[in-house]
Amino acid sequence: MLRRLYDWTMSLAGRPSAEIWLAVIAFVESSIFLVPADVLFLPMALAKPHRVWRYALVATVASVLGGIAGWAIGYYAFETVAKPILEFYGKLDAFDKLRSGVTYETIVLLLVTSGLAHLPPIKVVTILSGVANVNLGLFVISAIIARGARFFFLAWLLRRYGEPIRHFIEKRLGQIAAVVAAVLILLYIAFHMLAR
Structure with a gap:
């Protein structure tokens, strides 16, 4: 099922309505959808490199709006909407673990x-933020920074290196981003240990 979903998402890149689909995928990715918007963003940016910054902006704005929708689902409708979504994707256990120790x-x-x-x-995380009643303003600012950094960094890589970087991004960007995320987590832990 996941492979068909991925292939369908990739097929959207060649359509005249690709930019609208990019916004839709980025929006739903942040609240309910499994396939990341990068899958559509990459081929679109390579096909029309002169529009890469516009695509990054569209993806960022739609992703943040989708994050707000996820926050609202967590805040207003956890039992009726969020819980079944998390169960469907097999993420409810991970969610419950995060929820129990969250600050x-x-x-x-x-x-x-x-x-x-x-x-x-x-x-x-967007649903968890709503459940935990994270301040919506702080949530939006954090989402803009994080999602904007991701899409605009991808845009810069694609604009600078073009097609050769595509394979690197598809195979290695997740690993690099995971290392950056791990470093941020370790810095956070070290800061709190030193602060005590």
């Missing part, structure tokens, strides 16, 4: 790491 600072860190590296998946 305000932890959620902000998770917003940044999930926005940059999908660790944990962004939809889990």
